[in-house]
Amino acid sequence: MYQAFKQAIKILFTNPARTILTTLGIMIGIATVILVLSAGAGFRSLIDAQLQVYGTNTLFIETRIPPTTKNRNANSMGADTGRVVSSVAITTFKNQDLEDIKKLNNVVNDYGMVIGQKVISYRNVNKSALFYGTSAARFEIDQSTLKSGRFFTSSEDAGAAQVAILGSQLAEDLFGLNNPIGQLVRLGTLNFQVIGVYNSVGALGGGSDDMLYIPLVTAQKKILGIDYLLMGIVQMNDVNLSDATAENISLLLRRNHNITNPDKDDFNVQTQAQAMGTFNTIFDGITILLIAIAAISLIVGGVGIMNIMYVVVTERTAEIGLKKALGAKNSNILTEFLIESIIVTLLGGAVGIIFGSFLGWIISLVAINNGLAWTYSVPLYAIGLGFGVSALIGISFGVLPARSAAKLDPITALSHE
Numbered sequence: 548m549y550q551a552f553k554q555a556i557k558i559l560f561t562n563p564a565r566t567i568l569t570t571l572g573i574m575i576g577i578a579t580v581i582l583v584l585s586a587g588a589g590f591r592s593l594i595d596a597q598l599q600v601y602g603t604n605t606l607f608i609e610t611r612i613p614p615t616t617k618n619r620n621a622n623s624m625g626a627d628t629g630r631v632v633s634s635v636a637i638t639t640f641k642n643q644d645l646e647d648i649k650k651l652n653n654v655v656n657d658y659g660m661v662i663g664q665k666v667i668s669y670r671n672v673n674k675s676a677l678f679y680g681t682s683a684a685r686f687e688i689d690q691s692t693l694k695s696g697r698f699f700t701s702s703e704d705a706g707a708a709q710v711a712i713l714g715s716q717l718a719e720d721l722f723g724l725n726n727p728i729g730q731l732v733r734l735g736t737l738n739f740q741v742i743g744v745y746n747s748v749g750a751l752g753g754g755s756d757d758m759l760y761i762p763l764v765t766a767q768k769k770i771l772g773i774d775y776l777l778m779g780i781v782q783m784n785d786v787n788l789s790d791a792t793a794e795n796i797s798l799l800l801r802r803n804h805n806i807t808n809p810d811k812d813d814f815n816v817q818t819q820a821q822a823m824g825t826f827n828t829i830f831d832g833i834t835i836l837l838i839a840i841a842a843i844s845l846i847v848g849g850v851g852i853m854n855i856m857y858v859v860v861t862e863r864t865a866e867i868g869l870k871k872a873l874g875a876k877n878s879n880i881l882t883e884f885l886i887e888s889i890i891v892t893l894l895g896g897a898v899g900i901i902f903g904s905f906l907g908w909i910i911s912l913v914a915i916n917n918g919l920a921w922t923y924s925v926p927l928y929a930i931g932l933g934f935g936v937s938a939l940i941g942i943s944f945g946v947l948p949a950r951s952a953a954k955l956d957p958i959t960a961l962s963h964e
Contacts, residue, residue, distance in 0.1 A: 613813050
C-alpha cells in the first residue's frame with residue numbers, strides 16, 4: 548500500500564498540468580457545496596437577528612382568507628390599502644380584538660398595524676413610499692431606536708395626530724443633510740410633522756429605511772378609511788407558554804368573529820418558534836436544491852477523472868505489463884490506480900473546501916459592511932461532507948479505469964507501443 552501511494556504521488560507530480568485540470572471539476576463542485584452551506588448558516592443568523600428585533604417573547608397575528616370561504620367577511624380593496632397580494636381583505640380583525648387579547652393571561656402588551664402606500668413630498672422632492680400605521684405600544688415592544696427626535700404617544704395615536712417617524716433613507720432622500728425634525732411633509736393630501744428619524748437597519752429591516760410610521764388611528768381614519776387591522780404583535784410574559792397563549796388567542800378571536808369551525812379561521816396566530824420552523828423548512832428545501840445543482844458539477848468532475856484515468860491507463864500500458872511480468876498482482880495494479888484517483892479527488896476536495904470557505908468569508912464581509920447581522924461560519928458537517936463526497940467520487944469513478952488496468956494481459960501490455 549505504501550509503495551502504491553508513493554507511485555501515485557510520483558505520477559501526479561510528473562504531470563502537474565493534468566493533475567490540476569483533473570482536480571478542477573471536483574474543486575468547483577466541493578467549493579460550491581461549502582459556499583452554499585456557509586452562506587446558509589450566515590443567512591440563518593440573519594433571519595434569527597431579524598426575528599430578535601420583535602423580541603423572542605412575541606407572537607404574530609395575521610389576517611388570512613379562509614380556504615373554504617374566500618369571500619366571507621371580505622370586501623374589495625384598492626392599492627392605497629397596501630394589500631398588494633390580493634384585492635380581497637379580511638375586515639374582521641379589529642382594534643377591540645387586541646384590547647381583548649391584552650386581558651389574557653401571559654399577555655403583557657400588544658399593538659396592531661396597517662400598511663399603505665402614498666407619495667410623500669417635501670418641497671420639490673416627491674417619493675412613493677410605504678407607510679405603517681401602528682399603535683404607540685410598538686415602541687415599547689420592538690427593539691428599535693431613533694437617530695433623532697421622539698416616538699409618538701398613545702394620546703397622539705388615539706387623537707389621530709398627524710405626526711410621522713421617517714426611516715433613515717427616506718429622511719435622507721427628502722431632506723438631504725438638513726434636520727427633518729419639526730418639518731412638515733405631505734403624505735397624500737395631508738400634512739404630517741416629522742417628530743423622529745429611525746436609525747438605519749440596512750437590508751435587515753426588509754426596506755424599513757425607506758418607510759415612514761404614523762399613528763394607527765390616523766392611518767385608519769384619515770388615509771385608508773378602514774376600521775380593521777392587517778396584523779398584530781403580542782408580547783408575552785413567559786415565552787415557555789407561547790403555544791398555550793397562541794391557542795387562547797385563537798379561541799378568543801373565534802369567539803369575537805363568530806367562528807365555530809377552526810378550518811374557517813380568518814386569522815393566523817404564529818409563535819416565533821413556528822415562524823422560524825416555517826423558515827427552516829423553506830430554507831432547507833432551497834439548500835437541498837442548491838446542493839443538488841452543485842452535485843451536477845461533482846458528477847461532471849467525476850466523469851472527467853474517469854476519462855483521464857482511462858487515458859493514463861492507455862499511456863502506461865507497457866509499464867503495467869512490465870510490473871505484472873515482474874510479479875505484480877491484479878490487486879496491486881488496482882490499488883495503485885485507485886489510490887491515484889482518490890488522491891486527486893481528495894486534493895480537489897481540500898482545495899475546494901478552502902476556496903469555498905474563503906468565498907463564504909467574502910460574502911460575510913460584504914453582508915456585514917451593508918449593515919446585516921451576518922455571522923460567518925463553516926459548519927463541520929459541511930467539511931465532512933466535502934471530504935466524504937471527494938473520497939466517494941474518487942472510489943466510484945476510479946474503479947472502472949483501475950479494473951481495466953488490472954485486467955490487462957502482461958504479454959499484450961508489454962508489446963503495446
